[in-house]
Amino acid sequence: MWGVGLMSKTVYYTATSLDGFIADPANSLDWLTQFEQTEGGDYAEFIQTIGAVAMGSTTYEWVIEHHIKPNSPTPQPWPHTQPTWVFSSRQLHGLPNADVRFVRGDVRPVHEIMRREAAGKDVWIVGGGDLAGQFHDHGLLDELIITIAPVTLGGGAALLPRKIASPALQLLSARAWGGVFVRLHYAIQR
Numbered sequence: 001m002w003g004v005g006l007m008s009k010t011v012y013y014t015a016t017s018l019d020g021f022i023a024d025p026a027n028s029l030d031w032l033t034q035f036e037q038t039e040g041g042d043y044a045e046f047i048q049t050i051g052a053v054a055m056g057s058t059t060y061e062w063v064i065e066h067h068i069k070p071n072s073p074t075p076q077p078w079p080h081t082q083p084t085w086v087f088s089s090r091q092l093h094g095l096p097n098a099d100v101r102f103v104r105g106d107v108r109p110v111h112e113i114m115r116r117e118a119a120g121k122d123v124w125i126v127g128g129g130d131l132a133g134q135f136h137d138h139g140l141l142d143e144l145i146i147t148i149a150p151v152t153l154g155g156g157a158a159l160l161p162r163k164i165a166s167p168a169l170q171l172l173s174a175r176a177w178g179g180v181f182v183r184l185h186y187a188i189q190r
Helices: 043-047 057-068 107-118 129-137
Strands: 010-017 021-023 050-056 084-087 100-103 122-127 143-149 170-177 181-187
Touching: 010 129, 050 057, 050 107, 050 129, 057 084, 057 122, 084 107, 107 122, 107 129, 122 129
Parallel strands: 010 122, 010 143, 050 084, 050 122, 084 100
Antiparallel strands: 010 021, 143 181, 170 181
């Protein structure tokens, strides 16, 4: 199903609650991590197609706090081997042994660099939803791969705070897995 084409795509691949939030009002992902042992996901296959990663500062800080845990007795390495661009208006600290680049402003010139460095592989917009929306606003977002978890949050960080109504998204596939999740794969139509 996955594969690197002649031209790289820019893909927003994320998980969301049934009511459309990627983090709860306290910026927690506990609602999602409760399903970590669920089998049948496609992340390992997906990440092989990725040549560059983009994320917002909130996502970056969440990864550091919850995965890397630099002040713990057993800190973990940065999870991406691909170059990662972190979009932020704030000053953030880098990590040793990680190709993390901090940028601000217009996503268009950065996207051009990301695609070049991805060398034919895809660009992954990790999050948040507003960052994915900025790529969409400039016609740079090609696909959405959204995994829906069986929970509602009632508020929090929106999946994609943009109106995309006409033309509508084109459904490429829908798949249930693990008796828990549904993954929807859409193409952005222009």
